[in-house]
């Protein structure tokens with residue numbers, strides 16, 4: 001019986017390998033997780049972390065003995081993960097680092113900012129009545145400066161930090177948007193608007209490149225830095241203010257159609273990345289409250305993305321299947337601190353009362369970087 005199972009496994013593995021070599025995905029990386037989990041452990045993990053919509057069940061199946069993942073409607077199996085039997089040997093867990101010295105940390109400052117802020121639609125431009133003034137700033141600049149400040153704090157403690165982009169208005173691709181347009185004529189020949197081309201094509205490619213660069217760095221933890229906005233009242237100052245953090249998981253209908261995404265689903269199921277992402281994010285979220293004096297998002301907050309795309313893991317910590325949470329191969333926290341168009345925040349954020357990297361900016365950015373830094377230290381001490 002056991003020999004038969006192994007034969008089936010080898011057969012499926014080699015079929016999977018042939019299908020996906022082109023995409024550089026190797027499901028055999030999961031062989032070390034064979035016979036490590038019981039059926040109920042796998043079912044619990046899928047329910048708690050990964051399944052937002054039962055439609056994804058056309059791409060995985062749990063039987064008495066194993067988990068099957070693939071395009072099951074078309075009898076294509078990517079991988080079979082056999083469940084634990086009594087005598088199986090456990091994988092030795094590697095020791096977690098508890099100090100910043102030598103810890104590899106990847107930081108992705110969200111968006112581009114600068115010249116691209118309007119094309120990517122990530123800016124705040126509000127005319128205040130009292131005090132009478134026009135306020136303008138963009139998220140990509142805030143995230144980049146936050147990352148630079150945080151990097152300095154972490155490097156001073158011996159951490160090895162990699163940042164996905166090298167300046168305001170820059171992404172992770174070598175080509176800027178206009179160079180990219182020259183090489184991708186089919187897009188602008190379609191006479192779609194520039195902002196659409198930026199968001200629907202260039203930005204997506206850039207996100208994949210960010211994830212690829214992070215994975216090549218092989219970090220211990222990854223932080224994606226964002227600032228939140230109340231989009232329903234984007235052009236006015238709002239009273240509401242809150243922070244939250246996203247972690248991987250919460251796959252919706254259609255989101256396991258690609259082999260790449262099924263690989264990531266299985267990775268999240270068998271590695272410690274889910275649990276560690278939640279612990280990291282929980283520690284960061286607590287610091288967002290104490291250091292920034294901003295509450296976590298409440299259950300009553302009307303944010304459609306929470307209902308439609310998220311699974312709540314802890315207060316202020318939600319699984320959400322974003323490119324950067326799905327594709328990064330380490331524990332990850334995708335932070336969304338404060339609401340940029342909250343009246344107090346937008347006045348604070350528009351001030352130029354300090355500098356980071358010789359760039360005049362708001363002290364509030366340094367407070368946000370400090371909250372991330374303190375959260376990481378607490379996370380390490382809790383391991």
Ligand SMILES: [Zn+2]
Nearest residue numbers: 110139226227
């Ligand atoms: Zn953002």
